[in-house]
Amino acid sequence: MGKADFLSPKAIGNRIKAKGLQKLRWYCQMCQKQCRDENGFKCHCMSESHQRQLLLASEDPNKFMDYFSDEFKRDFLELIRRRFGTKRVHNNIVYNEYISHREHVHMNSTQWETLTDFTKWLGREGLCKVDETPKGWYIQYIDRDPETIRRQEEEARKKKQELDDEERSARFIEEQVRKGRDGREPEAESVYTELKRESEEEKVAFSLGASSSLAGPSKSSSALSASALRVAAASSTKRKDSSSSSASRQEKKRKSALEEIIEMEERKQQQQQQQQQQQQQQLRTDHWLQPNIVVKVITKRLGEKYHKKKAVVTEVRDRYGAVVKMIQSGDKLKLDQNHVETVIPAPGKKVVIVNGAYRDAEAVLEGIDEKNFSATLTLTSGKHKGKRVDVAYEDFSKLS
Structure with missing residues (x-):
């Protein structure tokens, strides 16, 4: 073929x-x-x-x-x-x-x-x-190229030259410092003594210059003595401040590693709480009404028959309005969310979170914190199920 x-x-x-x-x-x-x-x-x-x-x-x-x-x-x-x-x-x-x-x-x-x-x-x-x-x-x-070897040798030579220059300059500086120390006279150490008077009538005076001298009851000596006393008082306060600061530094140094770890953990917890509060504030809305929650009527316009009485929300209209059914009489009313408030049940009862980061989640009331106007809840639904959270009074209500 x-x-x-x-x-x-x-x-x-x-x-x-x-x-x-x-x-x-x-x-x-x-x-x-x-x-x-x-x-x-x-x-x-x-x-x-x-x-x-x-x-x-x-x-x-x-x-x-x-x-x-x-x-x-x-x-x-x-x-x-x-x-x-x-x-x-x-x-x-x-x-x-x-x-x-x-x-x-x-x-x-x-x-x-x-x-x-x-x-x-x-x-x-x-x-x-x-x-x-x-x-x-x-x-x-292994690169055995002559050009590469030459470049490596050149770099090594430059590094060695730089090190030699640094050593030479460091040696020169040390020599200059040594010469300066040898040629300088030793300084006399100043001795600090307390101010004492031999008699109560004698006045203390300071000589601040060659022309100044100790004098009797004169205006210049009294002025100098007053200024000197102020200087001495300032120096004593400085010494006190320095002593207190050194004492505080010693106290800081005395802290053990365990105490430092505990402080770090406390700071982390505070930061996490602040972040959670910021997230809850960002997720909060101005409407909170939801169906099947128990609310309390707080408006007096409807009379004493419905004032302070509890009702169940059956329908939410336009976010801010709701149709409620009174628990005692069974009457149906249409109210605004400003006319009702949330109901806090007894511990162990079921509630619904109506506002904040855990909105629409069901939970069980564990305890009430009256000082902070909040309650501890254990979530029973949602992706955070089983988590314990602190929620304000107005952000949860009793489940019908």
């Missing part, structure tokens, strides 16, 4: 099939030809060109093996250098990227039988740093 014509459907199909990687067992490394199936590979092995290549290889088989081995080693190391540099990488990752090239040299034509043998050979030859782990062999390329 003849060869397909150029750009014929069969020729185009053959080109499409020939693209990409094919099976390794149908590849002839000597002829560098890839066959698509077993029949094609068999025909190739029987061809005259393949027989000639085998005759050439049989004359000097080591020559061809060395050639393919050098090609494989050069391309493999070039891929590591360009793709990964001097990073540590798994050898199988590099090999998979290498064989993705269609025209690569196959390992079965080289002197290495497996990838592990090739990896060990790279380590023995000093071309790469290799190490074995439970996940396999890892390799790290």
